[in-house]
Amino acid sequence: MPVLTRLIPSPVVVDISRGALDDLAGLLADQRISSNGRLAFAISGGSGAALRERFAPALPSADWYEVGGGTIDDAIKLADAMKSGRYDAVVGLGGGKIIDCAKFAAARIGLPLVAVATNLSHDGLCSPVATLDNDAGRGSYGVPNPIAVVIDLDVIREAPARFVRSGIGDAISNISAVRDWELAHTVRGEDIDGLAAAMARQAGEAVLRHPGSVSDDAFLQVLAEGLVLTGISMSVAGDSRPASGACHEINHAFDLLFPKRAASHGEQCGLGAAFATFLRGDREMSMLMVEVLRRHGLPVLPSEIGFDEDEFVKVVEYAPETRPGRYTILEHLDLSADQIRDAYRDYAQAISS
Numbered sequence: 001m002p003v004l005t006r007l008i009p010s011p012v013v014v015d016i017s018r019g020a021l022d023d024l025a026g027l028l029a030d031q032r033i034s035s036n037g038r039l040a041f042a043i044s045g046g047s048g049a050a051l052r053e054r055f056a057p058a059l060p061s062a063d064w065y066e067v068g069g070g071t072i073d074d075a076i077k078l079a080d081a082m083k084s085g086r087y088d089a090v091v092g093l094g095g096g097k098i099i100d101c102a103k104f105a106a107a108r109i110g111l112p113l114v115a116v117a118t119n120l121s122h123d124g125l126c127s128p129v130a131t132l133d134n135d136a137g138r139g140s141y142g143v144p145n146p147i148a149v150v151i152d153l154d155v156i157r158e159a160p161a162r163f164v165r166s167g168i169g170d171a172i173s174n175i176s177a178v179r180d181w182e183l184a185h186t187v188r189g190e191d192i193d194g195l196a197a198a199m200a201r202q203a204g205e206a207v208l209r210h211p212g213s214v215s216d217d218a219f220l221q222v223l224a225e226g227l228v229l230t231g232i233s234m235s236v237a238g239d240s241r242p243a244s245g246a247c248h249e250i251n252h253a254f255d256l257l258f259p260k261r262a263a264s265h266g267e268q269c270g271l272g273a274a275f276a277t278f279l280r281g282d283r284e285m286s287m288l289m290v291e292v293l294r295r296h297g298l299p300v301l302p303s304e305i306g307f308d309e310d311e312f313v314k315v316v317e318y319a320p321e322t323r324p325g326r327y328t329i330l331e332h333l334d335l336s337a338d339q340i341r342d343a344y345r346d347y348a349q350a351i352s353s
Helices: 020-028 048-058 072-082 096-109 153-158 159-190 192-209 216-239 244-258 263-277 283-295 311-324 329-331 336-351
Strands: 011-018 039-046 063-067 089-094 113-117 130-136 137-142 149-150
Touching: 011 216, 020 048, 020 113, 020 149, 020 153, 020 336, 039 096, 048 063, 048 089, 063 072, 063 096, 072 096, 072 130, 089 096, 096 113, 096 130, 137 244, 149 153, 149 216, 153 216, 153 329, 159 192, 159 216, 159 244, 159 263, 159 283, 192 216, 192 283, 192 336, 244 263, 244 311, 244 329, 263 283, 263 329, 263 336, 283 336, 311 329, 311 336
Parallel strands: 011 149, 039 063, 039 089, 089 113, 113 149
Antiparallel strands: 130 137
């Protein structure tokens, strides 16, 4: 008998709303998550203290672990500390680094993860990937999807605006990433998952075309939903392909070549997406991306994050090395340093006119 449907890996609970954290204890008591409240919370050493003070009284059987940073060593230490606790689930409560460490630790000790995000800096909060710093720079590690995702828009409003803006850049970059995936399908016959591509593209388009700002609940709702859908699209594809193309290669090159000067993930991905879209010849979409990124206070030129033209040329030239085997517009064009410089000058002139 033919298979007429497929199961989509996704959280059993997704709560994106104002006041979503008010009943966190009740949500975690869901029989699918924890029947007795034996939970291991991963929190930061700074803002995590206030969160622990807020939630600990309602979760007397939970244990709390401070995460030192966002490295693979931090994640392994967290897993080692939690392994003897006989917990029902791990709860990552915080920003991207905390949740990525919690994801890795939960996978290492075989427990489900609940992701409770306190900012919207990138699409990793619901993805099957943990991004952690290692001795070689930064690595991506495959992990199961979170069993539940909670995003309280009231808490998101309290986060620095730069974190929300970073999420905007990451969401918009989906549009460029999907185009790269389609290019690889056309040129090299790479398999493409239409559902995953549609989910990632529509998530990016919803953020790109929403007229609101980071101060609007309606916009924050669309952004949060878009980041969650992007994470699920990666699970559907079984790969980061729906959300990672030339835009992310450029981002990784910034991180690897200039680790002490790199900007935020979403800032670099948004800039990378606008430039990659320009290289692809889609000037109208590139200029729309530039317009929206600027409206939200995101960089569209490397100088706006502290890099000169020569450094940006070096970044774009090195970018394909960050994802060997991935085919994007950068691999397709295979531009020399001089050609990258000419293309960048055309791009800079186009967005300034």
